[in-house]
Amino acid sequence: MGRDAHGDPSGPPEGERVVVAVDVMGGDHAPAEVLAGARRAVEAGAGVELLLVGRPEALAGAEDLPSLAAAEVIEMGDDPGASVRRKKDSSLVRAAEAVRDGRAAAMFSAGNTGAAMASALLRMGRIRGVSRPAVATPLPVPGTTPTVLLDAGANAECAAAWLVQFAQMGSAYARTRYGLAQPRVGLLSIGEEASKGTPLVKEAHLLLQELPGIDFVGNVEGRDLLSDDLDVVVTDGFTGNVALKSLEGALRCLREALRPLVSAEVWPAIAPVLEGLDPEVYGGAMLLGVEGVCVIGHGSSSATAVANGIAVAAELVRIDLVGALRAAVAPPLPM
């Protein structure tokens, strides 16, 4: 199956500690909220061990925790590719190297998303056979398992063959993380008819129809994202990112509009529904297709979001998501 020697995070036994490299410098509220969230992840008892990565002065007060010094910081506005090439001693690059070198089993960052992806891709390497890694975001659906949306932003432009791999990786994710035997995969479009959409969608539709091992249910629409009829939705990274952020915006807008209308007694009844759909709670996005676990939080991540993101990273290591992805995109053996 072509497993690389480096940084192989294949499933430690239940209960064993998982080391997560945490980019202490990343995010709007770094380092304070990141450190607070990291501690919370450990205290939650999920078997997480930390490897804090960042500037020594940012790690003040966290001397009791294992750390890795990195002198540079990739800022939120930095160009992803250029900054990863130039800032070789940045916390993001060092965190990805820690996974590559086996010092950590996963990395978490709430920093520059593009640079986090570039660091993971360049330092951990690509899973053999993967054309383009994709960002997967589980969209929480009340009352059922989340819908895995990918690509949620890694590739603004896509080839149809990449969408096919996104379907394979998304299925592997839904199978491995949510225990679904045969995840239902939809292709995001502007109508259920195969004749609708862009040339990319039409071409991908034909390829997905022919794809063995995938339960392709056809084209779906934006309104299906949070439905119980789907487990995985594939699309290009531009459309996926817009859809994801539209959902987040709608949720935030509704929460703000509803809050003043509801009494303090009633709010606790409805808040969990609104919070369950909040990216702060569900733990951020994962880069699928690289040789290691890389979880990326919102730039605005609070300590709660950081703790949840780290817990998700550890979970993905435990279930050996990377192994499942390797198997999902491996070319079939010659008969």
Add this chain to the structure above:
Amino acid sequence: MGRDAHGDPSGPPEGERVVVAVDVMGGDHAPAEVLAGARRAVEAGAGVELLLVGRPEALAGAEDLPSLAAAEVIEMGDDPGASVRRKKDSSLVRAAEAVRDGRAAAMFSAGNTGAAMASALLRMGRIRGVSRPAVATPLPVPGTTPTVLLDAGANAECAAAWLVQFAQMGSAYARTRYGLAQPRVGLLSIGEEASKGTPLVKEAHLLLQELPGIDFVGNVEGRDLLSDDLDVVVTDGFTGNVALKSLEGALRCLREALRPLVSAEVWPAIAPVLEGLDPEVYGGAMLLGVEGVCVIGHGSSSATAVANGIAVAAELVRIDLVGALRAAVAPPLPM
């Protein structure tokens, strides 16, 4: 300003009746809900006069209202272009012809969206200078004027120059309908930076920066759609449709999740917020760029949605939206 002789709906004085041609055959609940909604629109006292268009048998019980017989029906699954060409005696084509011929000032349909657009485009004609008509959908934002999203689905693929016209038409819409002196226009992308997005977005960004008469605020994201920082958002019809339906899906999902959690006493306090964001209430989408008012409701439109859509159609006639659009895209006079 090059007004055509045919079907000019330029602003009847306040209080004068506006004739709206209503496609009685269009929509999942046609003709019953359409007829009920049409009656409701008249009874609401908004100065609407009906011209019902459809099969005589579908008009049974509505003999007291003016009507126009059409023997054919364009079904929801029919190919838009082909059906409009073939079914010349369909309710959609006849409704568009009624506007062209001045028998009605606007048309409303909850039927096949693509066929409604094709009928309007082919029968009413394009406003001079418009490259491609676009669907505009006002997204309700609690506490402020709606954000006008276009293109919400007419053109799955777009050229950058079309997005520039969408900005002009969307601005004209927000100015004319919501009284905004200088609507703020955003370009939908996956980050605020001009360097992010697809080649289409990057090219459109440069063109919009140079465009006189438009308050271009730069690139915006999905989460900004329902914010108070924007009045118009332009994008291609694929992305716009996915964003719109993602919002609708999020809203529906939240409503269904919240309903059982809230007592019958509390629900009336929060229902208006949820309903205010409902396309049933805000009246559907408008095709901008054709020589007449064309409002398109959801296929699932109830009588309420039909009544609201007809009222919006009449409002767009009264404010002379078509005249404002003609002026907005008219080429500047040679100096």
